[in-house]
Amino acid sequence: MGRMAVVEVAELTKTFVVPEREAGLRASIKALVRRKHREVHAVEEISFEIGEGEVVGFLGPNGAGKTTTLKMLSGLLYPTSGEARVLGHVPSKRERDFLRRITLVMGNRNQLQWDLPALDSFELNRAIYRIRRSDFTPLRDELIGLLDVGDLVRKPVRNLSLGERMKVEIVGSLLHRPQVLFLDEPTIGLDVTMQKRIRSFVADYNRRYGATVLLTSHYMADVVALCRRVVVIHHGRILYDGDLARLGAEFAAYKTIAVDLLDGAVSLEAYGEVVEREGDRVVLRVPKEETARVTGRLLVEQKIADLTVHDPPIEDVIELVFAEPK
Amino acid sequence: MSTQTLPEAGRVRSVVDYYLTMMRTSIVNQFQYRVAQYFYMLGMVAEPVVYLVVWTTIANESGGEINGITTGEFAAYYIVWTLVRNMNIVFGAPYWEWRIREGRMSADLLRPLHPLHNDLAWFAGSKFVLIVLWLPIAAGLTIAFEPTVDPTPLEVVVFSIAIWGAYLLRTMIQSTLGMLCFWTTRGAAIFDLYITTELLLSGRLVPLPLMPDRVETVAAFLPFQWAFFFPIDALVGDRSTAWLLGGLGMQLLWIAISFVAFRIAWRAAIKRFSAVGG
Numbered sequence: 001m002g003r004m005a006v007v008e009v010a011e012l013t014k015t016f017v018v019p020e021r022e023a024g025l026r027a028s029i030k031a032l033v034r035r036k037h038r039e040v041h042a043v044e045e046i047s048f049e050i051g052e053g054e055v056v057g058f059l060g061p062n063g064a065g066k067t068t069t070l071k072m073l074s075g076l077l078y079p080t081s082g083e084a085r086v087l088g089h090v091p092s093k094r095e096r097d098f099l100r101r102i103t104l105v106m107g108n109r110n111q112l113q114w115d116l117p118a119l120d121s122f123e124l125n126r127a128i129y130r131i132r133r134s135d136f137t138p139l140r141d142e143l144i145g146l147l148d149v150g151d152l153v154r155k156p157v158r159n160l161s162l163g164e165r166m167k168v169e170i171v172g173s174l175l176h177r178p179q180v181l182f183l184d185e186p187t188i189g190l191d192v193t194m195q196k197r198i199r200s201f202v203a204d205y206n207r208r209y210g211a212t213v214l215l216t217s218h219y220m221a222d223v224v225a226l227c228r229r230v231v232v233i234h235h236g237r238i239l240y241d242g243d244l245a246r247l248g249a250e251f252a253a254y255k256t257i258a259v260d261l262l263d264g265a266v267s268l269e270a271y272g273e274v275v276e277r278e279g280d281r282v283v284l285r286v287p288k289e290e291t292a293r294v295t296g297r298l299l300v301e302q303k304i305a306d307l308t309v310h311d312p313p314i315e316d317v318i319e320l321v322f323a324e325p326k
Numbered sequence: 327m328s329t330q331t332l333p334e335a336g337r338v339r340s341v342v343d344y345y346l347t348m349m350r351t352s353i354v355n356q357f358q359y360r361v362a363q364y365f366y367m368l369g370m371v372a373e374p375v376v377y378l379v380v381w382t383t384i385a386n387e388s389g390g391e392i393n394g395i396t397t398g399e400f401a402a403y404y405i406v407w408t409l410v411r412n413m414n415i416v417f418g419a420p421y422w423e424w425r426i427r428e429g430r431m432s433a434d435l436l437r438p439l440h441p442l443h444n445d446l447a448w449f450a451g452s453k454f455v456l457i458v459l460w461l462p463i464a465a466g467l468t469i470a471f472e473p474t475v476d477p478t479p480l481e482v483v484v485f486s487i488a489i490w491g492a493y494l495l496r497t498m499i500q501s502t503l504g505m506l507c508f509w510t511t512r513g514a515a516i517f518d519l520y521i522t523t524e525l526l527l528s529g530r531l532v533p534l535p536l537m538p539d540r541v542e543t544v545a546a547f548l549p550f551q552w553a554f555f556f557p558i559d560a561l562v563g564d565r566s567t568a569w570l571l572g573g574l575g576m577q578l579l580w581i582a583i584s585f586v587a588f589r590i591a592w593r594a595a596i597k598r599f600s601a602v603g604g
Contacts, residue, residue, distance in 0.1 A: 016600060076432050078597045099438035101331050111433040113351065115358050120351055127347040128437050130340040135332050177332050 003051030006180060006212040007073060012082035014043040014068050042068040044236040045082060055206055055213040057227035057244065061322045065236040066216040067106075070182045073214070074104040086180055100129055103178040105170060107185035110157070118153040118168040122175055129176035136175065143171045147201055163194035170198065174205065181205070183215040187222055199225045220315050232321050239321055248311035251321045255291045256310045257284045262303040271298060280305070285312075344439065345447045352451025360455075367459050370411065371467070374404040377531070378471060393536055398474025402562040403533055405467045406475075406485075410557050411530070412456045413489045416497040417445035419517045422504030427511075431599065442588075446497060453493065475562050484570040488557035491577035495553045498584035505588070508595035523548075529555025549580040 020038045021031045043065040050056050060066045071077040073084055075091035075098065084091055089098035112121040126136045144150050147167045152160060160168065170186065183202065187195040199222055206213055206226075217223055223230060223244065230247060232240040240247060256275070259268065264280035271294050272286035286294045291309060298304060311317070335343070356363055381400045385392050395403075425431045425441075434441040467473075477485070503520060506513040525531050527541070528550035534542055545551050556573045559565065565573075 071432070074436060076435055077599065094435065096438040097331075099436065100334070102436075104432075104436055106429075106432070109429050109433065111436075113355065115355055116351065120354065124347055124351055127340070127344040128439050129332075130335045130337075130344075130438075131332050132335045139332075179331065 003053065005049040006052045006054075006087055007048075007050035007214065008083075008085040009049070009069075009073070010047050010083045011045045012043060012047070012069070012072060012084050013041070013045050013080045014065075014072060014077060015080045016040045016042055041236050043072070043079075043233075046233065046236070046238045048231055048238065048241050050212055050214060052212055053206065053210045054229065055202075055215065055226050057223035057230040058214055058216045058233065059223065059230050059318060059321075060216075060233040064233045064322075066233055067184055069233070070104060070184050070214065070216065074102055074182050075099065076104070100176055101178055102180045102182065103173040103176070104182040105173045105184065105186050107166065107188035110165065110169065112157045112165075112169060112172055114158050115156055117155055118149075118157055118172065121157070121172055122153070125172055125175045131176060139177060140171070140175055143174055146204060147171055147197070163190045166190060166194070166198065170201065177209060179209070179211055181211055181213045181215075183213060183217075185217055186215070187217060187219055195219060195221065202226055220318065224314060232318075234322055244314070247321070248314065248317045252312045252317050253288055253320065254285050254312060255288055256312060257286060257291070257295060257298070258282075258306075258308045258310065259284065259298060259302070259304055260306040262305050266302060268298075268302075341443075344443065345450070348444065348447035349451030349454070352448045353455055356452050356455040360459075363455065364459055367412070367456070367463060371408055371463055374407045374411070375467075377407075378404040382471070395533065395535065396474060398472060399562065400533075401467075401471035402473035402475040403558055405464055405471065405473050406558045406561050407530070408463060408467070409457070409460050410489060410492060410554060412460060413453060413493050413557075414496050414553060415452075415456075416449055416493065416500050417504075419500045419503035419506070419520070420514060422501075422507040423511060423513060426507055426599075435596075435599070442497075442501060445501065446494070449497070450493070473562075477561050480567060480570065481561055481565070484574060485557055485561040487574060488560050488577065491574065491581065492553040492557050495549060495577055495581050495584065498581055498588055499549060499553075502584055502588040502591055505591035505595045508598045524550045524554075527551065528553060529558065533559075549584065552577045552580055 016039070017037050018040055019031075020036050021027045046065075046069065058066050058069070068077065072079050073086055073091055075094040078092045087098060087101050089095055091098065112118055113124070122140055125131075126133070126140075131139075144153060147170065149164070149167050149171060152164050152168055153171070157165060157168070166186070174181075181202070186202070187198050190198070202213060202215070203226055205211055213226070215222065215226060227244055229242065230240070230244045231238060232247070240250060242250075257272070259282050261280045261282060264282075268274060268282050268284060272284040272290075274282060275285045276283035284294070295307065295309060298307060312320075334340070378400060381392070381404075382397045385395070385397045385400060390396060422431075425434070431441070434444060437444075503513075503517060506516060527545040527548055534545060534551055534555045537545070552573065556577065560570055560573060
């Protein structure tokens with residue numbers, strides 16, 4: 001890694017105990033006498049480190065343990081076991097110096113005063129984070145400029161659209177210039193333009209301030225645009241931690257071969273699964289270990305104008321990773 | 327590029343700054359809904375007016391007084407009651423449940439400031455608006471019911487402190503009870519029991535001297551009267567300096583007890599927080 005570790009996680013575990021009962025009156029009466037509980041292992045012994053200034057994508061399907069991990073790292077949840085350190089602090093102690101240096105942005109949560117313009121909430125954040133006015137005003141104006149929300153921050157928050165609210169929410173979350181950003185689905189529910197805007201803002205903030213970012217998102221475009229490294233979590237366990245580019249090589253069981261034929265009428269079913277055919281262009285899906293052999297056969301046996309081999313799209317790879325049995 | 331944390335402003339100055347900023351924000355927010363606030367206050371006047379009419383009628387039928395309390399003193403009691411009741415509105419125990427369920431708790435915990443400061447400052451700010459809105463209501467009730475009140479300067483000073491003491495005390499009690507929401511999502515039954523007990527033993531329903539002796543004795547060992555009866559009586563009653571200062575001392579004692587109870591409950595509660603609401 002080479003960089004100083006800002007986030008250090010070792011064997012971190014979170015188990016929730018939840019009440020459970022069958023539907024119906026009988027089960028309800030039974031539950032009065034004897035309540036049943038079940039342990040839900042939201043996060044199981046995960047370990048990873050994130051270096052200073054890194055932007056890491058934290059991927060996983062719903063219920064995989066992403067948000068639980070972020071909540072433990074930001075001090076909202078006490079871990080059941082294991083250790084976490086962020087900027088040298090134990091998050092669950094919720095020390096003031098720690099909370100002044102991090103932020104957690106949750107895409108579908110509103111932390112601003114609903115009935116007041118965002119500027120009033122920003123002012124409140126200044127007081128909460130004890131920011132000197134001489135530092136606060138230029139930073140606030142800089143963030144407002146970066147996200148282009150100058151005309152929005154004077155409107156009551158309740159009058160803003162979801163995307164507008166998200167932008168001012170992000171400004172509010174960064175007014176104390178946190179060094180670590182935990183972003184939980186920051187672009188959820190936003191249109192493509194707004195998603196792009198927020199992506200470029202996060203990249204910009206990371207460049208300007210050298211901030212460390214751990215990002216969860218269901219939109220692969222967010223991850224591809226921002227993260228070189230991804231951590232994939234599923235059923236509370238880490239399945240992969242490494243370069244996004246290598247994820248395909250690790251998990252994809254197939255590759256695609258795009259062939260431009262000189263004679264488009266030829267059938268290529270014998271070489272692999274035809275997933276696309278358009279004029280003289282055919283796209284085949286073949287098992288990864290057979291790619292070289294099939295490519296060789298195609299070049300020898302068919303009249304080909306062009307041939308390219310691709311790893312499957314990252315969305316497909318992620319789907320494959322998530323399909324891994326528990 | 328800068329990875330440095332922003333320098334921190336001075337501690338005491340920052341706390342004062344936070345309270346002033348939060349109170350200002352709360353006042354701005356209250357003014358946003360001033361008409362709704364006013365109707366809410368008018369609605370709240372109904373309760374003491376009912377008590378006042380009942381007790382005035384009984385007093386008139388009993389020769390002008392009950393247990394030495396005249397109709398004019400009843401009027402004074404219930405008019406001051408309206409202000410004390412408004413001062414007693416705090417971030418109630420059931421709202422902790424709302425705070426957790428709606429994900430507000432997570433947002434509050436992410437801040438480098440205890441949520442209690444948020445509640446205290448926010449509601450303290452709203453009190454200034456309530457006091458301003460209360461003045462015409464008090465004037466109207468004074469004209470209608472002709473209260474008898476003649477406070478000394480000391481009584482006015484003690485009353486002015488006691489209404490804020492009552493606010494602080496009730497905040498601490500309600501917040502301590504609110505910690506139950508970390509264990510159960512059905513704390514309502516316990517909160518209702520608390521409200522009923524408080525209603526009877528605080529002087530809200532009936533001035534305490536009208537209660538049976540045994541009830542008065544029980545009330546003396548509980549905190550409720552120091553948040554309700556004491557501030558009212560400090561202004562409208564005819565009490566000694568020792569009693570007035572002793573009352574402030576009792577408020578302080580109960581605030582300290584409930585603060586310690588809250589701290590203990592908070593430490594246990596926060597470990598149970600599961601951030602289910604977000």
